[in-house]
Amino acid sequence: MFLVLKTVTKRFADLTAVAGVDLQIAEGEFVSFLGPSGCGKTTLLRLIAGLEIPDSGQIELHGRDLSALPARKRNFGVVFQSYSLFPNLTVANNVAYGLQCRKAPRALIAERVNEVLALVHLAAHAAKYPHELSGGMQQRVALARALAPQPEALLLDEPLSALDAKVRENLRAEIRELQHRLGITTIMVTHDQEEAMEMADRIVVMNQGRIEQIGSADDIYWRPSTRFVGEFIGRINILDARSWQNRLNGAAASDGEVLAIRPEHIRIVEGPTDEAVFEGTVRRAAFLGNTTRLVVEADGGEKIEIEVHGTAKGLATGTRLLFALPRASLNRLATAPR
């Protein structure tokens, strides 16, 4: 394994930011730490970068313990949310900074600066100062600066969240493409599930300092392992066990589990099917473009969300309808990480 974290723990005063995290990352992988703010994802990245010192646990690179190494000797390329380009240095000097710290020969530095600036399509802006560039360009310079010293891995801390939506989308693709081309191991912290799902090979979903689930985008969406993951990624209906269980013959949840189903998995049906069918009344219908979201009050008082493709004709508020919960789409979710 390339990078191994063993029961890494970090406390700030009386807050445990990272609580005994175990994680293995393979060389060349693109991993994303995903979670709500305050879940410990940034702290975990900073621990790897050496910007924080763990209270306990180990971080190993190529089987070597990094604990004793300060950030400047770890050789990770870090990109910060706030760009953090040195405002007093030109783009070229910002990019050259890491190489100069390593006392690389002048000619080699110039060559490498040109190379990485070309990589992020900013060769023409080498002589400019950071404040003369747009946010997206600044973040690309930050990326080039991190890549220039040929780091072991790239650590991105919410690299896109300070940018406009359109710029963000372009840069997403650009980073992903760059990572593929260079084959560099990359860890990206984000709170944006779409970003994580689009870019990462594996997603590490975190909550309250712990890992809830590690898996591909597919895994965490279709097979969430905890209630937190189910609710955090996309939308999901959590079914109250008492009122639904006996009607969902067999699909019972045991202690510490809930039953859940995604709104788009609920089928609106015309009549009885071989699946469990329920009756309800549309309480609200919101047209969202590619889908329509219905809030249906099932007979018995439970509210449930159903998503149908496109415009839902004839499903105005007050309409009675029948819907089925396909057995295969029902998830049993643990209420706490296992």
Next chain:
Amino acid sequence: MTKPGVRQRADGDHVLLVAVAACSAALLLLFVLAPIWAILKYSFVQPDGGWGVGNYASYLVSPRFLGILRNTFEVTISVTVFTVVAAYGFAYAIERTCMPFKSALRMIALIPIFSPSLVQALGLQFLLGRNGLINRTFGTEIDIYGFWGIFIADALYAFPHAFLILATALAVSDARLHESAKCLGASAAREFWTVTMPATRYGVASAIFVVFTIVITDFGNPVVIGGNYSVLAVEIYNQVSGQANFSMGAVVGVILLLPAALAVLAEKWVARRQFSTLSAQSVPLLPTRAPARDVCWLLYSCTIALIFLVVVGVVVYASFVRLWPYNLGFTLRHYQFDVQNGIEPLWTSLQVAVMTAAMAMVFVTAAAYASHQLQVRAMRVFYFLAILPAAVPGMVLGLGYVLAFNNPSNPVYTLYGTMYLIAICNLYHYHAQGFLLAITNMKQISRTFDEASATLGGSRMTTFRRVTLPLIWPTVISVGVFFFMRSMVTLSAVIFLITPSTQLAAVSVLYLDDRGALNQAAAFAVCIMATVVAFLIVTSLVLRLFGAKTTALIR
């Protein structure tokens, strides 16, 4: 296996930082704490040479002391109340109205910062003294020496300091609150008491404590214009220089140290609460035009500005007349300085000021850098040490230097009687203000620059040289300017440290005034002010040349 409490090995980087902190702390201990300790110790040395509280016992009950104590608080409290109210009005006019000539008025109100404190007293002598303009013109018999002399002189002297604090507090305000008040039908007065005043109350408290400290520790004005109305700061001087009674001087010093230290502590406590009223969502308040109101405020501000101009103007004027007030013919002969050491003290002052500024740019910046970077609990003690000098009156620090270092067994003794010790004394006398100025600016530089540099492989030295220093050099310059200005005009601490060969300009003004050579005193004071102003102009031109236009040199 997990090792509990993984520790990063101390590398060269860390060692360097700790070394900088340790050196700064050692210097603070030597040049701030040791003198205070010496004062404390001496105050317990009795006339018979033994130890005890005898000095306090006999002094504290003497009617002389009680009178001085009453005088000190009487004048300090009345000046504080008057100055803060007057400066609030002036700051309000500058920040919240649309009256014209704001920047000129602001500059005029800052004049006393460029001049030794006793210039105010000197000006008052020319105007209201026995042979002053007023008494001679109107045949009145106003006696300015005493309470009113100190009151007016110190009010003028402390005014700019109060004004700067209050202007900062009034400069930013949330327009939404004012709009809400207006929409709810509040009158102008009600809006002021419910919105404006609460938002600036910490500024007001801060100004109160700062003015209190300035007035209670001021020596220059009361010594010149106090007459028989003695105050604590002058009493130290009288005990030491007049009666060579060092122990009694130390006793008075300790007594003066208490209220000054309490006021400074209170000010720090208040200042920490100050900047919480504005959030990112706040809408800045822009003053609106109201011709009638603006004219009223303009009249008020111009009256105040006029007082400043008259007081300093009369000093300048008097320096060019033959013999005030009998012969008002123009002459330059007072600028020949055919007395004492001639013009020598001005050069000494200039050298000391440059030396102080140079040392401050290195040592104060280093102390601020170490305090900012080393985030460990022990650094709180360091921080306290660094701002402690703010609580030590100049007279106390100066006497402390005499008591601690005028002793051949002390290694600092080799510097005793030289310009170097005077420069060091100035450096630590004003250490707190310079330190806070530097640290405030360092805090504005995002910590992620340090982190970005570290992740790129930069050591602390590299980061400091290539990133931090280029970003803070305007601050380093303004620290230097601050110390230069203070060194040029300070009188209190250094008065105990000068020798005939290291006499300073501000002290010359005092001596000349004392001898009745008022015209020459005025000429010397004008030279000091001219030097400071020239230095400021040159520095800001140089800064402009290097593209740091926005650097505020006076804070």
